[in-house]
Amino acid sequence: MPGERAHDAAIIGFGPVGATLAHLLAQQGLSVLLLDREEAAYHLPRAVHVDDEVMRVFQGIGLAEAILPDTHVSPGMRFVDPDGRLLMDWSRPAALTPQGWHASYRFHQPALERVLREGLTRHPAVTTETATEVTAVAQDADGVTLSTTRGPRRAAWVIGCDGARSFLRGVIGGGMEDLGFDERWLVVDLILKRPRPDLGDHSIQFCNPARPATYVRGVGDRRRFEITVHPGEAPGDRMPEAEVWRLLATWITPEDAELERAAIYTFRSAVARRWRDGRLLIAGDAAHLTPPFMGQGMCAGIRDVANLAWKLARVHRGSAPEALLDSYQAERAPHARTYIETAVRLGGLINTRAKEAALGGGAPGDDGPVRMRSIAPALGGFTAPFGRPVPQPALADGMRLDDRIGPRFAVLLRPDVAAALDAATMDRLAARGAVLVADPALDPWLGELGAAAALVRPDRQLLALAADAAGIAGFLDRF
Secondary structure (H helix, E strand, C coil): CCCCCCCCEEEEEEHHHHHHHHHHHHCCCEEEECCCCCCCCCCCCCCCEEEEHHHHHHCCCCCCHHHHHHHHEEEEEEEECCCCCEEEEECCCCCCCCCCCCCEEEECHHHHHHHHHHHHHHHHEEEEEECCEEEEEEEEECCEEEEEEEEEEEEEEEEEEECCHHHHHHHHHHCCCEEEEEEEEEECCCCCCCCHHCCCCEEEEEEECCEEEEEEEEECEEEEEEEEECCCCCCCCCHHHHHHHHHCCCCCCCCCCEEEEEEEEEEEEEEEECEEEEEECHHHHCCEECCHHHHHHHHHHHHHHHHHHHHHHHHCCCCCHHHHHHHHHHHHHHHHHHHHHHHHHHHHHHCCCCCCHCCCCCCCEEEEEEECCCCCCCCCCCCCCCCEEEECCCCCCCCCCHHHCCCCCCCEEHHHHHHHHHHHHHHHHHHHHCEEEEEEHHHHHHHCCCCEEEEEEECCCCEEEEHHHHHHHHHCCCC
């Protein structure tokens, strides 16, 4: 089989992260094999939050509008003490963010997965094989042979989006760095039988040392509670229904809601030490684990594959050296780690063991609660504003920026600068696959940066700036 490449890329794991990666690779012209050991998508909710950056990725694969009807815009999160006093307020803006989407959405994962899976039918180069488990992989100079329960498969690259117990992470080796959070929590999903507007739209973190808990307003009539499990309670992953309702009694009763699911999970914080070994790579929960207090678990996985897809495509086509793939972990691991460490600090407020660290040294006082601001770290190896997403304005013709760019590099510039750009540079940029966008809507942002033009990667990260038309030629050395 060496020398044969049935697929350009094989993805192990058909969850939201793996499915999104398949879309992104197919957009880049790669053939993809998606493998999953389960016959169908999991029918119960798990992840419940996406942010504006993730919605922007879904927009890029042409599915945001199909996803949107099964979402709910979240106003944010509040942290309260046992007496109901507001300790910290993490409210989100009601207006669209510069990314072109709301800051926080709640969603129903089975509905999201249905859209992602059905959307793959647009890509004939994507093949899916469910009820298929990968049991071994073997690399050689030309590709990877995968041993599966349905026989051998062949691909040039293999990406493990196979979750917290990742098979491929074990093959790559290196283990995970433990970042210090390890707690068992009961996760309860409910469907309301009658209106309960008093529960509110904000997520609530109940910072109670006796029993920390979380409330999440889901889509439609769905509600979620997450409650700490004490040592010695419910040694397995299930709890008797009567005990579940006893723990919920402070907020909700069987007369109010139907129990859809109650399961015990261990919330952990960890980052894999190795994300790549030759032609093998990992993404999502296979690469990092976070407590859910920021709602960034799945979001981080989507960011992973947005970062990886265009790099893998360029390397596979021979338009970039294989060393480009080393930048994947170098950029994504520190970024994911920042979110995880922030979630761990918030966990210290929720369980009341490290309140001061979570509150940033401040405390509630006469002026009200501490206000939390959303973090926006740059990718590893970059200093802001580089390595951060560029804004997405509506252009003069009403089209959103990303819809104009597509899955390509882009040069964003002022119209007057475009008029001064020499034809040879324009032709060389176009030959590299970059699209030039000159629009007045970009002027305010470029003006804030003191720049005439910006080079943007396919994952919408800012790569370089130019002070004038002559400086744009320097972009050719950056991609």
